[in-house]
Amino acid sequence: MFGLEKKDTTLLILVAILTMAAPFILNPFPEGSGLAQFNAGYPDLMQRFVIFGIFAIGFNILFGLTGYLSFGHAAFLGVGSYSAVWMFKLLSMNIIPAIILSVIISGLFALVIGYVSLRRTGIYFSILTLAFAQMSFALAYSVLTPITNGETGLQLTLDDPRILGASATADGSIPVTNLFGLEMRSAFDLAVGPWTFTFSAGYYVCAVIMLLAFYLSIRIFRSPFGLMLRAIKSNQTRMNYTGLNPKPYTLAAFVISGMYAGLAGGLMASMDPLAGAERMQWTASGEVVLMTILGGAGTLIGPVLGAGAIKYMENIFSKINDNVLHGWFSFMPDGIENFMVAIVHPFVGKGWHLTLGIIFMLVVTFLPGGLVEGGQRVGKALRRNKDEDSKNASTEPAE
């Protein structure tokens, strides 16, 4: 189906089902229960899951296939966001032109940075991209303040000269982003017993775009172009000796992954029309590297899993404060309760980075292939058990 092999089709369908049913899957705990803290099925976080999924899928095309480690990918995300917000300010609140412009601009930006950075490989390439990204950040943060509004971030105002559409709605507020009239902010709550599931228009738009991006990445992985990129990763010198020039291929991969980042940036701005300079900081670039490695670099689904894991930690663990902890351990005697809170405290709330660091360390040490390898191992172990079971079952009667 769709020009894919059976295995890839299955994967695509599985991802499609997971993303479409995400409002259910991410809200497993009834509202009001103690575990509701761990629910992640609210629009903003679900949007972040898929948007950073797109970002990581794109990064994986460069890093997973060619092995070029870019430390500056957040710059493209930021450029995409700024382009989208400017499109909202100047043209229309429809997200389509905004997303198209953000992909184009970040593609051009990637072409320029890639052309210069790809003259070097290995660590030198990483440092070059890092330098470019930090330059972009500094520009956005301070020098280009008239365009980027500096540290405050670029926002919509009531007097934006919007060519298609009004500057302000009839009741005097800023119009909201939409897709041909479908407001990105609109959501529908479904109450089933104690559960509440929120279906947000913005999330489904992002999810559909992510599926398209995922499909495109499968096609790239399986194409002769993808094979060429893998060849670059395995041995670039050998490619040179066989008479192939690897540079156009790496540059193409760099631009494609830059465009993916721009798409993610444009989507972020479409869901929440603000573009902040911190989006371009090196920590943001580092985050996508973490996502890809945590999930499994070079695998199709890995980056999406990694993005989900990190965003989940950032948004859920960081909100567990001492108050919540005391609630959890309140069944214990006072002394032990305080002791337990003191033990758990450094790992939640503002200490979520620590938890993330530990998990990252464990994954890299014991599962070099990331979460995907973990999944495969579990799958293999289960299959082996099953095989043994069926063997036992079949041999039993003979005894």
Next chain:
Amino acid sequence: MSNNLTRRGVLKTGAVAGAGLALPTYLSAASHSGFTNAPTGSTVTLGFNVPQTGPYADEGADELRAYELAVEHLNGGGDGGMLNTFSSKALEGNGILGKKVEYVTGDTQTKSDAARASAKSMIEKDGAIMITGGSSSGVAIAVQGLCQEAGVIFMAGLTHSNDTTGKDKKANGFRHFFNGYMSGAALAPVLKSLYGDDRKAYHLTADYTWGWTQQESIAAATEALGWETVNNVLTPLAATDFSSYIAPVKDSGADVLVLNHYGGNMVNSLTNAVQFGLREAQANGKNFEIVVPLFSRLMARGAGDNIKGIVGSTGWHWSLQDEGSKAFVKSFGTKYGFPPSQAAHTCYVQTLLYADAVARAGSFNPCAVVEALEGFEFDGMGNGPTLYRAEDHQCFKDVLVVRGKENPTSEFDLLEIVEVTPAAQVTYPPDHPMFAGGALGTCNPGA
């Protein structure tokens, strides 16, 4: 073998069928009560969005303490604090409109993006009806914009930029704290009497909305005295070492250094300035002076001995002797063992003001709250009689000019009050050029 009727199979089928039958009975769209997150149960949730990491983490931690105290008082716990001195008596200590106050917290990281994500999760996931907090104007403006779009009230925490209630003002946002213009207006007469009227000032300014507008305000106020602004250098918010910015000051011909820095930034830049010997230096035949237009006790503690004799302005100080301040200092001190900072004060007051506005309006509807707060005059919250101006949602109250104490008696007694500038002296027209260019718009109740 076609006998599939196992125990497990029957249970499974039964469960699925049961769920299927039960589903339509519960299937219903959420009730729309006319505004976002209308509280339905016996509780109401407030969102406290403060910096727990980054350069303003100290302020954030103190803000959170103040919020917890405010919630305790609103729910009838503790000694009631400022509820006893507040001129409005609409609050009864039974929560807000009889609903128990609960809260959720989040980390702004002093980054616009992170702050908005955190506020969004409070609104979307936790059902917060009001967002408050923040210790940076950039964050305050970003979150204020979000709250306007989402249709909840934003009660700004510590934000001192003119833009918060100037060009970026929003109908759903309110600020109790003072601003850069007020600092300038309050400081100028004191600076004139201390340092004369023919000074040359060199500005180091945190490179974001607060720094820019404060620098603009101070430069305008001091130039009106006859001072000259020699140079203004922008420094990144994330900077921790300012030696490279301080080094050129001595040879610039300036005799006053103005540090438009806050929190950890100011602690570091002041320390650098002292290390470079600026306090003892002479320039143009006068003693070299350092001015920090906005400072707080937390910063004074961070800067240690370096703060002694330095003049600046502050929104509130725990040594104020009015009834409201005394009641607040007492209940804060009883709970935490040390006096509150100005950030804690403004956050505590903002929470009470919001609760009171809801009680007076008789509704949680943001538009009703906006109406109740606009033009509201109150007293008994420290700073004397205060007005929440309807035109820009800015509070007008007394501003303190303070100086680092030469001989502190305790680790909290670091500032002495030089002058209490009356509200009338720091009041400006709503269309003042430094605040022009924005519009409140109309209140947005969301859903």
